[in-house]
Amino acid sequence: MTDSNNLSKLNTSNPFNLKKAASIYLKRWFWFVLSVLICLALAFTKLRYTAPSYLATAKIMLLSDTDSSSPDAIFKDLPFFAEKEDAKVEDEIEVIMSRDFFQSVAKELQLNIQHFSKGRIYDSEIYRSSPLTINFIASDSIINQLDFTFHTRIISEKAFEYWLHEEETPKTIAFGEKIPTAFGGMIITPSSNNIKNSLGTDTRTQISSISSVAESLKRRVTIFQEVKGSKIITISIQDPIVQKAKDIVNTLIAKYNEAALKQKNIKSINTSKFIDNRVELIAKDLLGVDDSIVRFKTGNKVTDVASEAGQFLTTSMANEQELETSRMQLRQLNYMDSALGEANSYTPIPSNLGLGDPTIVTLSSRYNELISERDRLLKSAGEKNSVVIQIDQSLRSIKDNLNRSIQNSKKSLGIQINSLENQSSKLNSKIFSVPGQESKLRGIERKQGIKEQLYLYLLQKREEAAISLTATSPSSKVIDQAYSTGSPVSPNKRMYYIGALFLGFLIPFGIIYIGDLLDTKIHNKEDLEKEIKNMTVLGEIPRIKLGLKGTEKLLVEKNDRSILSESFRIVRTNFDYVRRGRTVETYDNVVFVTSTINGEGKSFFSLNTALTMANTNKRVLLIGADIRNPQIEAVLKHAIKTPVDTVGLTEFIVDKSILVGETINSYTVNDIKLDILLSGKVPPNPAELLMSGRLKDLFDYVSNQYDMVIVDTAPAMLVTDTLLISQYAGHTIYLTRADYTEKQVLNFAKELHADKKLNGMMLVVNDVSQSNFGYGAKYGYYGTPEKKSLFKRIFK
Known part of the structure; x- marks a missing residue:
């Protein structure tokens, strides 16, 4: 394991630190004090201009309708009844x-x-x-x-x-x-x-x-x-x-x-009125029930439903017998009608069918006799016989008369049968309606009995209600009339001030807490170490407040003991320590300075780093390799107050006749001698220009001639310029800016490190607020004047 890895051990995550979490709020103590003072002032104003309220209280005891002699009174102490x-x-x-x-x-x-x-x-x-x-x-x-x-x-x-x-x-x-x-x-x-x-x-x-x-x-x-x-x-x-x-x-x-x-x-009066109304209604109902019985019997023409039902059955049976007789006679007539046959055919017909019409019986008997006589004559004489002819005429005449009589009898029987059938239907309907009539009559009589019982019951209750209508008692007893102590109970001054104090602390706490939750930017070295755990953080560069001298305060000076100079010395020391722990075969003294996006202070850091290293009597060269947006020229021109040579890196790459020494110039910045190779003019094709082979000649030359070469490059995520020339870097300082660089953007730096696209990546946090600035936040730098707090200045 290398020394750089030993240094990166500081990047391991730490458990929750209460003191550190509290420091986020303690360093903003002024806002808490201001918020508390404002809330207390608002509470005082509210109390001053709010009318006081007084409390009026009364006590009453609810009275029950039942007294101690009630049967339920003995159970009132049981939990259920309580x-x-x-x-x-x-x-x-x-x-x-x-x-x-x-x-x-x-x-x-x-x-x-x-x-x-x-x-x-x-x-x-x-x-x-x-x-x-x-x-x-x-x-x-x-x-x-x-x-x-x-x-x-x-x-x-x-x-x-x-x-x-x-x-x-x-x-x-x-x-x-x-x-x-x-x-x-x-x-x-x-x-x-x-x-x-x-x-x-x-x-x-x-x-x-x-x-x-x-x-x-x-x-x-x-x-x-x-x-x-x-x-x-x-x-x-x-x-x-x-x-x-x-x-x-x-x-x-x-x-x-x-x-x-x-x-x-109202309950007592309404009860009495209700009973009176009910008595009247029940009396009317009784009369109505009696009237309904009368209407029922009158409408159905019955006096005794059971006796009249027997009469209906007897009449129905007699009617059915007569109907069947008529139907039998109709069938006999139909048979006789069919037996007569055609007009010229003579066959005997039945004459002893017992028909009720004597004409038909007489004609049928005479008809049969003539047929018998005709049959007898035909045996001895032919059909042309005058006697036979006369008999045929008589038969035809009788047959016609018989047909007319049969048809008339059939019509008469049909009318009779229809009448009997209608009568039978009426009798059957009356017989079928008898059970319903009997049921309805029984229901009416039952209702009559109920109404009579209810009528007698209400008469009894009316007398009881008249007796029980006595004086009523109130439902509550006043124990204490409404009274007041005379002291205001609202607004509660103590609670108002406690609430104001609590709200005064809560408002800034909530704003700071929510702001911290929604914060997506890094603010110091510690935030950067939490996001990227496998890269060394060289240090922090403080935020510089510009004074009357303007840009001069942005550059370190010779024998400078300011916080800016000390922070760059710390970065230089940490870089030397990491550099000694790494083994780099070529370009070990070439350091690229890049960042994720523009505006993170690469040119500022590159120039000050070069000045800091040159202040140790080393030969240091600063190269402006950001040929798209060069910034070193403007800072340098303002610092030395003289024109600077515009022939730079772009002209060297384009014009092969220009030597490296012709593009490098020496400048004295704040009494520190520094060699600088400026960017030159902005070319139309910067990416293609940086792919030129002359860059290798440049870096081979300067790495041999100088103790340290600082290269200010373009943002690595926005353009490919830095990655195109990354092989010439022995080390890379990746710059981030406090309160500016998004944590999400740092994923790009992690990918560059994981894919080894930039050699020897190290991190620096730029523009850190002094309230968040490492160890200097509380103690400052050794040898600098002590900053007195507000309380110390007030109570001095």
Whole structure:
């Protein structure tokens, strides 16, 4: 393991250091003191101009409707029943805290109309002693929903000034004169005969809605149970006016008792009224049930459902028999009709079917006789026989008459059958409806019985209610009327100052803590070591405040003992120590200075490092290799107050006729001799130019001629210039800037080191605030004058 690795052991992470964490806040003690002073001043101002509030408290005991002789009284000491009592007390507390009670209190005390006497700091309320009385023309329902403010000033015993807004010109109005308003107008009169004491006093009158006043009272009133299991509750409120607070509490208790008495009386009266109403309703229901029985029997034409059901069954059976007989006769006629056959065919037909029509029976018998006679004649004579012909004519005549009789009988039977079927349907429907009718009638009769029992029961209870309607007792007993100690309870000065002190510390602490959480930049060497643990940090360069001399203070001087010079000496010493621990074959005396992005102070560091090393009587060369944005020329020109040679690195690379010695010039900066090879003119192709082979000749020459070569290069992340010439560096100092370099950007430096793209990388933190500056933050440098603290300078 090399010496550089031994030095990097300091980069290992340390556990949480309370003292160091506290130092972040302690070094900003001034902001804590300022914040505390401001908060205390605000608390003092708040207390100075806040009206004090007084506490009014009253105690009442809730009374139960049951006394000690109640059967439940013997169990009241058991836990279960005690919990019930607590629940009842909590319920009563919720009842007292209802919005209706507070609205009643606001209306009773007219809290929706407030008068304020104008003061220099704040307006004080006038309670019960207002010099003015307001009479509204509109109804109370409108006034109770009103939000209105106006100002008055009594100018004489007969008139006053009136205006609505602060910037409005007052109007002179006589007492008793109607004042037109958006809600119907109002009349203002003096509240007493002697108003001379109120002349010239500005009064602001504020009319608020009852609902908003009730809501405000509900938020301010506190009600709690004195002891668990006790029926004693405490009611309190804070208000700037003691008498007003007392009136609110006492009125709230009175309203609660009034509501309880009213509720009990209402319960008794309503119970009696309810029973009377129910008796009347039940009596009407009884009459209605009786009427429903009458209507049911009349509508269904029944007197006795059971007896009439038997009659319906008997009639239905007789009707069915007659219907079946008619259907049988119809079938016989159909058969006879089919048996007659065609007009010229003669076949016997049945004549003994028992039909009810005698004409059909006679014609059918005569028809059959003629057919028999015709058949007999045909055996001895032919169809042309005159007798046969005469018989055929008679048969045709009888057949026609028989057909007409059959058709007429069929029609008659059809009508009869339809009538019987309709009658059968009616009888069947009546028979089917009998069970329902019987069920309905039984239900009506059952309802009649219930109504009769309920009617008798209510008559009994009406008498009991008339007997039990006695005087009611209040629901609470006042133990202590509202009282006040007379000492203000708000604002609490001690709590205000403690809160201000706490807030005074909390505000800067929170701002610093959040700022530290959101901080993404490095601030000193320790922050850099936490982010990059495997590279050596050579040191810190302090932040320099420019004086009247300007840039001269940015460069180290010969025999300089400033903090700037000492910090560069520390970097030089640490670099020498790391350099001796590394083995570099070529360009061991060539040091590249680069950074991640521009603005991190490479040129400043390179020039001061070169001056510091030259101050040890070594031959040191400073090369401006940042040919894109050269900065050394401007600093050098301002420091030595003379023109500088513009022939530099760019001209050497482009013009092969120029020798190395022709581009290097010696300068005396702050009495320190230093050789510098400037960047030269800015070329159009810097990356391609730096790939020239002449650079190797340059570095081979200067590394042999000089003890130390410091090379100021371009930012490594923005352009490739530094990486293109990195093979000529024996060591690389990678510069970061406090309060400027992002921690995220340092990942690029880690990648360069891991990939070994830059040789011998070492870190330096530039522009570190002296409050964050290493060991010098507290102790300073050896030999420098001691900085006295503010307290030491004040109490010297």
